[in-house]
Amino acid sequence: MCGIFAIAAKENIIDDLFLGTFYLQHRGQQYCGISTWGGDGVRIRTHRGMVRETFSKDLVGLEGTMGIGHTSLKDRQPIKLDSKMGEFTVAFEGNIVNAKEIMDDLKKQGHSFYSDADIEIIGKLIAQGDDFIDGIKRMAAKIRGAYALVLLSRGKIYAARDKHGFRPMIIGQRADGAVAITSESCSFVNLGFSILRDVKPGEILEVEDSTVKTVEILQSNLVQYCTFEWVYTASVASTIDGMSVDIARRNLGAALSKRYPVNADVVCAVPNSGIGHAIGYAQQSKIPFDHVFVKYDYASRSYTQPTQAERDREAKVKLIPIPAKIKDRRVVICDDSIVRGTQMKNDLMVKLRKNGVREVHVRVACPPLKAPCLYGVATRSKKELAANEKTVEQIRGYIGADGLGYATIEDLGQAIGKPLDQLCLSCWTDVYKV
Ligand code: SF4
Structure with a gap:
């Protein structure tokens, strides 16, 4: 299990990014990470442990107007890659069922890996694209399984939900023009965001200048929302795909x-x-x-x-x-x-x-x-x-x-x-x- 959070605003987002990620702590408590864009490059910091304990005194230097955050049970995310499109960080929640097959293919193409984590496969597949949208589409075409991901590049955030909609993902907006995308709407409440809508299964979003735009919806005739979110995983304060977890x-x-x-x-x-x-x-x-x-x-x-x-x-x-x-x-x-x-x-x-x-x-x-x-x-x-x-x-x-x-x-x-x-x-x- 993992939680992902992304935010873009006109002002410094670091406090909101910290709290939005913190409110996803119930989705993973072993590792956490934050990455921001502040006009001078994409920065990243990850920790072993929980968000509040590790980041509350460690946010200096991460100030910016865009950022992504991650909580995890399994591995450190986001990861940072440098590609022909420039540097980017990416974090995801889910599991690639055919990970070994894809990794073997990538190795044959000359790629090397520093871990067996799915996120490294996702990052490398996206980096093969002509641009980030093309990269996400190529990645989506290759992998079988479940994902919800957020990607931060120089001045843009991308978000994507797999075409079956396994992992939840929701968009929020605030009166000051800030926008956020998160695994669960419980992240929004205390930050003053209201729910705009759920990200659709297969949807790819681009966020620039605090505006969220749909750039593609990958089609599938099979929707498979994770039932366990309502039974156990999600916070009772969240609404997932239109249904309150509490209700x-x-x-x-x-x-x-x-x-x-x-x-x-x-x-x-x-x-x-x-x-x-x-x-x-x-x-x-x-x-x-x-x-x-x-x-x-x-x-x-x-x-x-x-x-x-x-x-x-x-x-x-x-x-x-x-x-x-x-x-x-x-x-x-x-x-x-x-x-x-x-x-x-x-x-x-x-x-x-x-x-x-x-x-x-x-x-x-x-x-x-x-x-x-x-x-x-x-x-x-x-x-x-x-x-x-x-x-x-x-x-x-x-x-x-x-x-x-x-x-x-x-x-x-x-x-x-x-x-x-x-x-x-x-x-x-x-x-x-x-
Ligand atoms: S319903 Fe069960 S098998 Fe399906 S995604 Fe959720 S936890 Fe996994």
Whole structure:
């Protein structure tokens, strides 16, 4: 997972670029980077770690009127290349499915690589173009997979979203004439931007003098928005492709309540990503919502740790049970998804049982996960997924719950308000259309 942000204005943008990138921290916490244009060249600085910790005292020299920012779980971005069109920096979110094939081809043409990162392939493909637009089109024609990218050259920003629309991308504008393009609209709110519109699948944009212009829309008859954005990945403050993440999660919770009603005393969430689902379940069922676990503010997001061992350790540390809310109560607990089930079994269920819970009914806001993501969201392997080895009843027994219910594919479509054929469902179907 990654987050990308781009901004252009008449005044110095560095503070807004810093904050706009910071508000995408939930999309990746291992690396971050900022690149700016200030009239005298394209500058770049990247760090290992999070935006606030690493950049808050390290913005001097990055002042400018245009810039791009990146947060990442995997690698340092943006990268900078010097090409026949001049120097440029580029950052992306997604995954190239046919990366090895393209890299082998480029090597045969005489290119050398300093890493195996997809962004280096993207940069080199773009650099082969007659100009940046041509380069992005050539890149798009070669790669299979998902991308949303921003590119900064001397005095221009380019942005592009893959023709299937996997990764979200949205344009904002501000009363002072500034424009911004970001992975998620949560970046806009505190910076005073209002949403102009989503970038269309296949759209290539050029930003010059704070004006956003569509230069091309690459055609495809297959749209595949990432369903997981609404279920888990995105911030509840964001609206993605016209649908509020918060409302989609409440709809999913309500669907779970209708599908799996139960007598209980309280509905709670695995915080934070289960909260919207739990509120929806509570509103539909009329069972009160309450916090039974609190997420310790200084713990990071477990799913975005790079290894399973780190994810497990972080998951255990982050949730603190509230004993007074648990003893002798029948609890419905809502989560976004179950990957291996080990957190539910070894952490949540242990904490609930130790504190004297009477019954635990688990409700999961998506169907059983069956397959890895090829499009840049999760690195889980097939064998890690509980649903590949166990039936729902076996998973219920394994995690030690009194009841377990999953949302269905149809629930996802209805909650998000999009036709199922426009949603990527590969996580659950193990069918890859791209
Ligand atoms: S496979 Fe799952 S996580 Fe990956 S793009 Fe599709 S819906 Fe999103």
